[in-house]
Amino acid sequence: MSRGLRTFLTMAVLVAVFAGGTWYGVRLLVSDPPGLPEAGADLTCRNRTLESGEQLTAREVRVNVLNASGASGIANRTMINLEARGFQPGEIGNATEDTKVKNVQIVARRPNRVDARLVAAQFKGKKTYQEGTPEGEATVLVIVGDDYKGLRKKAKAPQAMKAKNRVTICVPQATPVDVG
Incomplete structure (x- = not known):
């Protein structure tokens, strides 16, 4: 595998990881928060x-x-x-x-x-x-x-x-x- 192809593939993987992480982070940011327990509820x-x-x-x-x-x-x-x-x-x-x-x-x-x-x-x-x-x-x-x-x-x-x-x-x- 040539050095140029290896560099291209490495960059493609890094861009995909960055894009996936950004998508997941934005999704978490705009999603509804989990339901909160009622006051005095025992969680343990x-x-x-x-x-x-x-x-x-x-x-x-x-x-x-x-x-x-x-x-x-x-x-x-x-x-x-x-x-x-x-x-x-x-x-x-x-x-x-x-x-x-x-x-x-x-x-x-x-x-x-x-x-x-x-x-x-x-x-x-x-x-x-x-x-x-x-x-x-x-x-x-x-x-x-x-x-x-x-x-x-x-x-x-x-x-x-x-x-x-x-x-x-x-x-x-x-x-x-x-x-x-």
Whole structure:
């Protein structure tokens, strides 16, 4: 191939790429913007209704962890271990000083709901349950106390659990919801 032909072909390809990029850019510039979510809409989870007997997996549950013990960093270590089991990480922090928990307390909208039971099944020892609404986007709050026994061996802890009755749960999204 002669040098002149090679130069011509190179320039032709560059012009085609430039023209295509310009066409695409102008198209994006003049197109309608994607639809915006309604005010207050939650873009990080979607409602999923489970019928009795349907499975909820760990990756469909977002968990917050609070430390009510004197041990430093226990909430962070617990969250890391729950993440390793597939749970979605929520917020971590310290419980208020007046919070009294022995081993583990599970706080959920309904403590007998499948998401609360799945999280509770990860822990050793006696657990207490409290009805409440976890902060942020979590569906379950775990509070670890002074007598924290730790998590069960991963092989013995379930990664999914069947719903006992019909329930709607806000399942975390890995990517933002397409609203357009």
